[in-house]
Amino acid sequence: MTDFPNGPDAQFRQFLAEGRFMLQLCGACGRHVFAPRVLCKHCGSDRLDWVAASGRATVHAATVVRQKPEKGGDYLYALMDLAEGVRMISTVVGTPPDAVRIGDRLRAEIDDTPRVVFRKEGAA
Amino acid sequence: MSMDLRSKAAVAGVGLYGLGEAPGETHMEIMARAVKAALDDAGVALAEVDGLFTTNMNNLLAGPSVAEYLGIVPRVTDATNFGGSAFVAYLQSATMAIATGLCEVALICYGSNQRTASGKLHSPVEPQPYEAPYKPRNPITAYALATARHMHDFGTTRRDLAEVAVSMRDWAQLNPDAFLRDPLSVDEVLAARMVADPLSVRDCCLVTDGGGAVVLVSEARARTLRKAPVWVRGFGVAHTHKSIMEMPELTISPAAISGPLAFDMAGVTPKDIDIVELYDAFTINPILFMEDLGFCPKGQGGRFFTEGHSRPGGRLPVNTNGGGLSCTHPGMYGVFTIIEAVQQLRGEAGARQVSDCALALVHGNGGTLASQATGILGLER
Numbered sequence: 247m248t249d250f251p252n253g254p255d256a257q258f259r260q261f262l263a264e265g266r267f268m269l270q271l272c273g274a275c276g277r278h279v280f281a282p283r284v285l286c287k288h289c290g291s292d293r294l295d296w297v298a299a300s301g302r303a304t305v306h307a308a309t310v311v312r313q314k315p316e317k318g319g320d321y322l323y324a325l326m327d328l329a330e331g332v333r334m335i336s337t338v339v340g341t342p343p344d345a346v347r348i349g350d351r352l353r354a355e356i357d358d359t360p361r362v363v364f365r366k367e368g369a370a
Numbered sequence: 371m372s373m374d375l376r377s378k379a380a381v382a383g384v385g386l387y388g389l390g391e392a393p394g395e396t397h398m399e400i401m402a403r404a405v406k407a408a409l410d411d412a413g414v415a416l417a418e419v420d421g422l423f424t425t426n427m428n429n430l431l432a433g434p435s436v437a438e439y440l441g442i443v444p445r446v447t448d449a450t451n452f453g454g455s456a457f458v459a460y461l462q463s464a465t466m467a468i469a470t471g472l473c474e475v476a477l478i479c480y481g482s483n484q485r486t487a488s489g490k491l492h493s494p495v496e497p498q499p500y501e502a503p504y505k506p507r508n509p510i511t512a513y514a515l516a517t518a519r520h521m522h523d524f525g526t527t528r529r530d531l532a533e534v535a536v537s538m539r540d541w542a543q544l545n546p547d548a549f550l551r552d553p554l555s556v557d558e559v560l561a562a563r564m565v566a567d568p569l570s571v572r573d574c575c576l577v578t579d580g581g582g583a584v585v586l587v588s589e590a591r592a593r594t595l596r597k598a599p600v601w602v603r604g605f606g607v608a609h610t611h612k613s614i615m616e617m618p619e620l621t622i623s624p625a626a627i628s629g630p631l632a633f634d635m636a637g638v639t640p641k642d643i644d645i646v647e648l649y650d651a652f653t654i655n656p657i658l659f660m661e662d663l664g665f666c667p668k669g670q671g672g673r674f675f676t677e678g679h680s681r682p683g684g685r686l687p688v689n690t691n692g693g694g695l696s697c698t699h700p701g702m703y704g705v706f707t708i709i710e711a712v713q714q715l716r717g718e719a720g721a722r723q724v725s726d727c728a729l730a731l732v733h734g735n736g737g738t739l740a741s742q743a744t745g746i747l748g749l750e751r
Binding site: 255280281287306307308309310311312321323324325333334335336337348359361 | 499501504505506511514515516518519522563565566567568569613614616620
């Protein structure tokens with residue numbers, strides 16, 4: 247196991263900067279956790295290992311935040327169910343915010359921020 | 371075997387001040403005037419207060435700040451910041467302190483000038499690194515997500531949400547202290563400006579000034595009051611998450627934990643409750659809480675309001691002061707649920723008085739459906 251100089255929070259962002267979307271998997275109970283943390287929220291173990299996220303997700307709930315065009319216009323703020331069994335706040339790119347529905351199937355990507363965003367399966 | 375805490379403390383007095391707008395007054399001044407009103411109502415002197423239960427949106431060290439301002443040296447202080455549910459949660463810590471003899475007179479108090487000071491909801495700045503990149507507008511974006519999921523899972527509609535807002539407004543029209551008293555229709559709510567779908571501006575609580583205070587006393591002290599005591603029959607406190615991202619189920623709040631704890635302690639069931647005072651930060655809150663507290667089956671909360679049961683003359687009045695949606699919402703609303711319940715139980719609620727009112731449920735909400743506190747107050751021990 248690699249010794250990281252930073253805590254899990256900094257490590258998550260370092261992975262993102264490298265273009266990698268990583269999640270923590272508990273070596274004791276076999277469940278994933280998110281947000282990054284030191285102790286497994288399911289069993290309390292500190293044996294949390296970084297694994298690559300599958301990137302597969304569905305929309306658990308979504309809201310369109312209404313905003314004047316001069317302030318950037320409407321945008322989507324959503325809660326995603328990741329295939330690993332954790333939830334993550336994110337947004338959907340490549341689809342108008344009003345056209346995103348609960349249950350839509352998504353694929354993760356990393357944008358220029360960098361942050362994890364999602365695109366509807368089959369969307370350009 | 372744990373100590374029986376049922377009816378080990380009683381509400382001796384309640385006080386309100388500056389609901390709506392109190393221009394030119396600080397949060398502490400508003401709070402202190404509510405404290406004065408509550409002490410006068412109880413017939414208790416400030417010098418008798420030996421337990422302080424307070425938090426607010428302004429003071430990081432709310433306990434020392436409030437005690438200093440009031441000039442008291444409490445034996446017990448709880449300034450836990452659960453969010454707006456804190457004041458209902460203090461029914462638990464204050465009763466514990468009274469029952470164990472650590473204090474005899476407990477003061478729960480709050481004040482805010484957020485409307486006249488800034489004109490918008492004042493929220494403490496705390497980094498949310500896993501939400502911030504996606505531009506949350508907390509708290510509304512979190513509540514919008516829970517609302518969207520409830521609609522998806524149970525068929526709840528925007529019209530159901532609007533019925534909640536209208537029910538609160540119907541009550542507010544009977545309350546001279548309520549900030550918004552104009553008639554409100556379902557169609558007006560449906561036509562209101564959208565903020566975060568499916569929530570419009572009329573689905574959101576007010577931003578007002580206001581202060582509230584509650585004086586709790588021991589059983590022995592309660593026997594010497596000039597007014598009949600209102601007993602703290604039961605309470606429960608629970609929190610399951612802070613970020614909406616880690617809420618176990620968006621449609622089940624921790625009220626599903628705090629409620630049964632309170633009912634068990636009080637030895638009553640939802641059928642026994644005469645009035646319900648809920649923290650209605652958004653129109654989805656009363657729907658979730660009526661379900662989670664056992665007043666209707668999961669998914670039927672919208673129907674409960676649409677059928678009119680909560681309104682004046684309904685079989686189970688909810689938020690008889692007009693709630694956070696139409697009466698007052700000075701950042702943290704929890705204390706006002708207790709105050710309204712006590713006024714109703716004592717028969718002091720004027721035009722909005724509910725007849726045959728002996729047992730009330732109060733329920734506080736904090737953060738993004740995160741912390742929940744339930745209390746059951748009654749005229750009988």
